[in-house]
Amino acid sequence: MSAISSSAFSTCRTMENCPIINHRIVSLDESQYRRQVEHFEYYWGLQKGDLSLSSPLNHIELRSGMVEKLIDLEWVLMPTHDTLELMLEISEHNKTADPSSRRHGLREISDEEHEYDVVPLYLLKTGRPTLYISRGADIKAFRAPYKDFPRIRSRAHPFFVAFMAKRQLNGTAALIYSEKKARTLLTSVGRIITCWRNEPPSAFLTGPDVWIPHRHPLSDDGHAARSALRNSREVNAPTARVRKTTRAPCRQLKSAKAALPYAKCDMRPARLRGSVLPRSGLESGGEGGMGYALSDVSVWVDSSACQTNAGSCEWDPTWLDKEAAHDGELARYRQEIVRDAEDALHPQTTMNGGGLLTGNGVDRSRYSSNNWAMRTYRTCLWADDPWAYIQHFPQ
Structure with missing residues (x-):
């Protein structure tokens, strides 16, 4: 049987009862998992910044019921054998090639429609519903185990589909199929994904x-x-x-x-740093140490006087703009959205394995220069009224 459109099958005999949804295949927070996207870009032969998860290549049109079952691990779509072999060839080449000699996976595997196999997972265990395909006025039913179910056509790119399929199969294949078939399914996409694990060269990640x-x-x-x-x-x-x-x-x-x-x-931790008073010489108690200089203490007392009441200290609202006019780096900091202090050093961005779901390396790119300036020098680079932030900043 020839391939059908990805939106032409459903668990509902009356297709109109299940609207078509443009489903995102790899659904990640591109900011939080930016390093994962950079792995894709490098091993797929793209340049940094070329790939967007909002691309039509990362979407597939499905009936709403099939989207729900895809999310619930009840089925998955798989690239054909020939496509998987070409993907493996490109990935293995890019794994060892110089950055300038990588093969462009999105060009070699064009953005035309591709065919995919429908692989049932928990559909075979939970209810074993009948699947219906529509060919105009003709409706055909397929009952579990869905033998001879036709392939589906979609513009979704096989690289995105393979990454999604690997994650779907990891926790289900061994529970649904025999050991041999489960291994075959996992290996077919796993050997491709493995090629994308190593951290790309720093010249690619950091740039010039x-x-x-x-x-x-x-x-x-x-x-x-x-x-x-x-x-x-x-x-x-x-x-x-x-x-x-x-x-x-x-x-x-x-x-x-x-x-x-x-x-x-x-x-060092605050309990080891001791007093916040500045030291003019060596560490207290060290040979030749002078402890606190009176001049330093006076400066510190004067600078702290206005901090006793944040409301009594007034700032020129344009002071930071004036500073940025003379400091190009400071001006650029204020425009660096990915370094914004709102989410820098947040546990969800630093404790998730470095922005990677699959791969090696640590992504520290989300550490914020703004946050660093606040933590070290109590200087706000991102606000016109620093005291509005400083007074709420944890001591």
Whole structure:
């Protein structure tokens, strides 16, 4: 029997009772799982930013009842054997090829209609409903186990379908089919998905940009700052050390060195950091340490005076715009939506395996420069009225 349209079959004999739905095949939060999308882009031969999950290639037209059963793991669609072999060939090539010599999977497997096999899963266990196909006025019924059910046609791309099928089959195939058939189904798509697991080259993920000092050191383009941050307490000399003497009426500079980037940031827990008062010399109790300098304490007291009552401190509403006019990096930060502090460092974005459902690597790109500035320097880069945020910021 020739292939039918993807919207031409249903569990309802009267098709009009089940409206057609344009169902998204791979349904992910593109912001939260951006790294997973980047894996797709690299191993499918695309450039970074080329792939959108809202594309028609990631959608299939199905009757509403079949959409519900697809979501409930009652059936799945699978690319044909020939298509799976071509997908494997492209994926294996791109896995080892240079970024510039990858094969473009969306071009080699065109965006024309593709044929898919309908594979019943829990349909064979729960109720075993009859499936109906419509060919105009002709309605034909197929009862479980749906032998000789025709293939369906759709513009949905096989790469999206294979990823969805692998996830559907993982928890169901072994419970529905014999060990041999379950292994065959899982292997047919699993060997393709496995090619997409390794983290793409950093040149692809990061692009030509390099780390700039006031970016977050754990972001994609800031990992080079880790060593400086880790060793800053060992190699960063105090900015001012004084010598004790009975001859001089005032303290004299002994040495002065420029602080390394992020030297001011103490990553230890608050209970170990102790007081928030600034220290002018070495750590308290260290050899040559001077404890707190009166001048530093005075500066700190003056700067803290207006913080006792947030409402009494008024800011020029345009102060940040003026700063951004002279600082190109600051201006760009304010436009970086993916680094917005609303969701940066949120548990759902940092504890989900790094933005990956299938693959290796850690995605730290969602660490926010805005959040870093607030945490380290209590400076708001994203608001005209910083105190509106600072007063609610956890201590």
